[in-house]
Amino acid sequence: MNTKEFNKALTVTSPPHLKNPETTHTLMFDVLIALIPASAWGVYTFGFRALVLILLSMAASVAFEAAYQFFMNIPVTVKDGSALVTGLLLALCLPVSVPLWLPVVGDFFAIIVVKQIFGGIGKNIVNPAIAARVFLFLAWPDHLSRFTSPGASLPLFANVPFPDTVASATPLAALKTGDMPADDLFDIVLGNVGGTIGEVSSVMLIIGGIYLLVRKTVRWQIPVSYIGTVALLSFVFPRMEYTFNFVALELFSGGLLLGAIFMATDYVTSPVTRSGRLIYGAGCGIITVVIRFFGNYPEGVSFAIMIMNLLVWYIDMFTRPKRFGGVEKNAGK
């Protein structure tokens, strides 16, 4: 064998020479798969218009990412699927009655302002979908607080805000005014209530969450500590007398499950240590409950997650693992 020729074929790299086949791409598609049940339920409940909003939002965020990277002459990374996740999550936290241009504006804000300007995937300091939802909520509050009843199939093009459709009070809005919601708890858990496209069905969100936990895409610490904190605070400080029912309502209505399972767990904007994740989840839970109980808004999930996103570096530093070792400690034994 010709050694010289042979050696040319050899690659020399620094070890390790093995790599787990999982990539950012597969993790993002796991999240997309986990969101299928909730999205499907949203389409089933709110009709064809919900499907159009979802697809439009996903397409728009991919297009914005590709366009930005193309014009900035940097590698186009839409293949990693993170833009698809952002687009889908944003659509899922909008009501079905929003005008069709609204998610596109939101995607622009999420992808260009929050994600790409900060340096692209991994560099953003707040979750793009959450930030875009907060932005839309502050810019067009009436669009984002008008919820339609389940089953009321809206026309695709019409004069928004659909004067002739039935407006529905969400369970959380009812709680805000101090009433028990008119809906049955069973309907709330199943998702037969008013709300945004993706948040209504707790069952579907939990199915997605179990998938992510089984695949180990998401670790249990953040969802458990987030939901647990909300449950504990609602149980200890109930806003009304029906304690058990009330706790269940706090957990299963509004955006808590969508936020706790899919948004607070976004890798980029959550802590890297296990104990840090517990603290982060608990912080999200406390802020959510404080906003729901004392704030002006009926819902506080997106604000809570955004605030905790900004504290991730400090949580990481606070929970920095203790270095392996300590000869001094054991020397005497």
Place this chain on the structure above:
Amino acid sequence: MKRYSFKGGVHPPQNKNTAGLPVVDMPLPEKVYIPLSMHIGAPCEPLVKVGDSVFKGQIIGDVKSGLGAPVHATVSGKVEAIKVSTNAAGQNTGYIVIQNDFEERLSPDITPSDKAPEEYTIDDVVSAVRKAGIAGMGGATFPTYAKLQSAYGKIKYLIVNCAECEPYITVNHRLMLEHPERIVNGLMLLMKVFGLSRGYIAVEDNKLDAAEALESAIEDPDLIDVCVMETKYPQGDERQIIYALTGRELTSGHLPFEVKCLVLNAETVAAIYNAVIYGMPLIERYVTVDGDCVAEPKNLNVRLGTPISELIDYCGGLTSEPHKIICGGPMMGIAQWDINAPVIKGTSSVIVFSKNKRKRFSFNPSCIHCGRCVGHCPMHLMPNYLYAFAKDGQLDRCVEFDIMGCVECGSCSYDCPADVPIVQTIRAAKGKINEEQRARKAALNKTFVVPEKEDESKKEGRRVEH
């Protein structure tokens, strides 16, 4: 049964394909290439000249002073050349090339010891081990005599490392199955010399048959404890074994005897036994040859200095174009640039990967902050931040985040979904930091003439030297 383990680590596919294949003696090579440095410490000076006739087992190179281990002729024959060439790590090393005469003339210096087993003292063992040129055969190649000497009188736990946590490698597994008595006898000998009443053998639970073989070779089960450990990488790291068995944490930069432990590789223990009892130097070792483009993977008993191309040929050659040849395990082994690189004391395996085993590297890796590296780091560091600081050139922050505590096991890079070259970047930064420290020290010495203070480690080093 209790499984000993540690916190962190990863589970790469084990691929122990050769575990069922007995070790076969490889035919002797035409020529052997003996590097003058196959251990940590000073390189050897050649003791022979071109044209000299050498015996098998004759010392042909030795270090004059300082840490090191002599090298031996591994076949009998004639010294053909003494040349300087580049080794796998890119450093220039001397090589002694010996043309084999296939007569297998054994060096007359090699004589079995006439002492009874109880009579050995630490000095006998240390001098025999030094003379035999034994260096850590798990891959670290630290001269074993120095390890034994510095640990004498200070240890409570004597541990034989049979964990073999690297994928593909099965040489320790085969040694335990085929010659468990070599490990047990070696351990018993060392226990007597060190005055210990108990020894430990650490085996991962993917080799339970080997653990059984060891247990049946142990005459008195009160003396030797076979500890079964969870199969996990890097279980075979000295620090993780010590932690798993004793609960003591050893920081990097410190030596095991500081926590009263001594950890030796299985093959090293067998070699110590051979050296002390039979006077036999380290001239051959077991090597696993495997990888997806090796025609017939095998476990071989190979003379040191044999070119790895001959090992591959003996295993039926390659079935497809190779992409990487790795000496040592795929997690920490060194990728070779020359197919004619020789087998050295630390070469536990030769692994040939084809292009379809190629590790994907993205050109624009971006950390997504998933935290897997933090969870996996056996040294409990935060590799993601170390990478970020190192890439940004913030070496002082790297030091603040304990970059020097990294043992470079590669668990972080293995499981990184974003394909970030974490450990590679950390390794480079560690090199830079060491360089800077040396430069600073040199500059300081130039400015002020300060009598150098002797710290503990230096004293230790000197004691080892004599």
